[in-house]
Amino acid sequence: MSEDVIKTDAVIVGAGPVGLFAVFELGLVDIKAHVVDILDRPGGQCAELYPEKPIYDIPGLTVVSGQELTDRLMAQIKPFGAEFHFNQRVESLERLEGGFRLTTDGGTKLDCKILVIAAGGGSFTPKRPPLPGIEQYEGTSVFYSVRKMENFKDRDVLIVGGGDSALDWTLNLRPVAKSLTLLHRRAEFRAAPASVQKMLDLVESGNINFKLGQVTELHGEGGQLTSVTVKGADGVTFEQPTEVMMPFFGLTMKLGPVADWGLNLQENLIPVDTAKFETSEPRIFAIGDINTYPGKLKLILSGFHEAALMAQAAHKYVYPDKKLIFQYTTSSSSLQKKLGVK
Amino acid sequence: MARITFIQNDGVERVVEAEPGMTVMEAAVKNSIPGIAAECGGACACATCHVYVAEAWREPTGHPEQMEEDMLDFAFDVRPESRLSCQIKVTDALDGLVVRIPDKQF
Numbered sequence: 001m002s003e004d005v006i007k008t009d010a011v012i013v014g015a016g017p018v019g020l021f022a023v024f025e026l027g028l029v030d031i032k033a034h035v036v037d038i039l040d041r042p043g044g045q046c047a048e049l050y051p052e053k054p055i056y057d058i059p060g061l062t063v064v065s066g067q068e069l070t071d072r073l074m075a076q077i078k079p080f081g082a083e084f085h086f087n088q089r090v091e092s093l094e095r096l097e098g099g100f101r102l103t104t105d106g107g108t109k110l111d112c113k114i115l116v117i118a119a120g121g122g123s124f125t126p127k128r129p130p131l132p133g134i135e136q137y138e139g140t141s142v143f144y145s146v147r148k149m150e151n152f153k154d155r156d157v158l159i160v161g162g163g164d165s166a167l168d169w170t171l172n173l174r175p176v177a178k179s180l181t182l183l184h185r186r187a188e189f190r191a192a193p194a195s196v197q198k199m200l201d202l203v204e205s206g207n208i209n210f211k212l213g214q215v216t217e218l219h220g221e222g223g224q225l226t227s228v229t230v231k232g233a234d235g236v237t238f239e240q241p242t243e244v245m246m247p248f249f250g251l252t253m254k255l256g257p258v259a260d261w262g263l264n265l266q267e268n269l270i271p272v273d274t275a276k277f278e279t280s281e282p283r284i285f286a287i288g289d290i291n292t293y294p295g296k297l298k299l300i301l302s303g304f305h306e307a308a309l310m311a312q313a314a315h316k317y318v319y320p321d322k323k324l325i326f327q328y329t330t331s332s333s334s335l336q337k338k339l340g341v342k
Numbered sequence: 343m344a345r346i347t348f349i350q351n352d353g354v355e356r357v358v359e360a361e362p363g364m365t366v367m368e369a370a371v372k373n374s375i376p377g378i379a380a381e382c383g384g385a386c387a388c389a390t391c392h393v394y395v396a397e398a399w400r401e402p403t404g405h406p407e408q409m410e411e412d413m414l415d416f417a418f419d420v421r422p423e424s425r426l427s428c429q430i431k432v433t434d435a436l437d438g439l440v441v442r443i444p445d446k447q448f
Contacts, residue, residue, distance in 0.1 A: 045382075048387075049382045049385055049387040049388065050382065050385040050387055053385045053387075121381075127416065127448045128448075129418060129448070130418055130446035130448065161415065162415050163415065184415070185414075185415060185420050186411075186415075188411070190412045190415060214418075214419065214420065216419075249415075249416045249418070249448060250388070250389065250416040250448075252381065252388070252390075252448060253381065
């Protein structure tokens with residue numbers, strides 16, 4: 001199995017602005033990095049929460065949107081050829097001699113000499129509706145994503161929501177499910193108009209049901225859902241029989257498996273020293289919103305600074321025999337060569 | 343200055359003073375009002391600052407724009423009086439505003 005393991009100098013957990021800039025700072029000191037992120041694209045919160053919102057406190061940029069900052073960082077780090085593993089979350093961390101083995105939920109194994117946790121507010125995970133007892137149905141009757149089609153095959157499926165995920169799965173699961181009902185709080189949808197039209201056509205032809213309302217209670221036993229109580233848009237409550245429910249209420253940030261890696265934590269943040277931004281464990285660094293230290297400010301620019309100092313400290317682990325000479329990109333021909341500008 | 347009353351689900355009331363120009367969410371966070379998570383920091387991107395505006399204040403606070411209405415899809419137990427508090431700008435005219443905090447914020 002060892003041939004399936006990717007070997008690299010550094011793994012960066014999180015492809016937000018700080019994780020991306022860490023690629024740059026590590027690259028300048030010849031440390032190659034792989035980046036893992038739960039989202040399907042780079043940018044982290046900048047991409048997921050505010051791609052179009054203006055950011056006013058990036059030095060030198062009067063105003064920049066979350067997406068533009070991400071695009072600019074991706075262009076800036078291009079010379080360093082970092083490899084990205086999207087749609088994956090690092091699940092486990094195993095200590096090796098002189099480094100770590102990380103395994104993602106996608107089965108990717110990465111051996112690295114240093115680990116940089118730049119996971120921001122944690123990994124983006126689907127929101128769990130605050131319905132009493134929902135936990136007991138998760139994985140058997142309540143699903144937040146489709147991992148196995150057989151979970152939906154020949155079953156009565158209820159999809160809740162009005163965005164792209166809700167509409168896409170309505171269209172994709174209809175041929176698989178025994179019956180499919182889409183439930184949304186209003187008759188307007190955020191989803192792409194083409195998907196909405198397809199869904200409406202299916203309602204028209206009697207292939208799926210569409211109902212207005214919000215789920216208030218779950219009913220069933222032994223992890224098996226039998227029905228849900230819905231408060232209709234007119235305020236009248238009704239029972240909707242179903243075997244499966246897929247709620248789509250967006251994403252929230254959860255610290256996730258990082259909490260189980262044996263690092264010191266302080267209110268879900270990782271304490272670091274402010275010279276190296278190293279955690280309680282040598283070779284593991286934490287930068288950006290996920291770390292804490294006296295005077296910490298959760299600013300992108302602070303994360304950039306932390307990335308620069310982290311890289312200097314990381315160098316000694318990756319190149320224990322080499323002395324690191326500090327250089328400027330403006331004047332160093334060797335740095336300019338790495339950047340591909342010389 | 344505008345005085346804003348936040349009523350928790352358990353009935354506890356807290357009155358805070360807010361400066362015109364700030365949002366109702368900012369007034370809540372600044373005064374550590376429980377139940378206003380404001381996870382995204384006011385970008386209208388998370389629906390964790392959901393409040394119910396008291397009947398008398400629904401007109402003065404205005405109606406949600408498209409983006410806010412879309413984001414309310416991500417809130418729990420949405421009602422006609424639902425608003426995202428990050429989208430309500432405080433003005434002197436809102437002095438006395440009363441909002442309720444939902445039982446459960448996602």
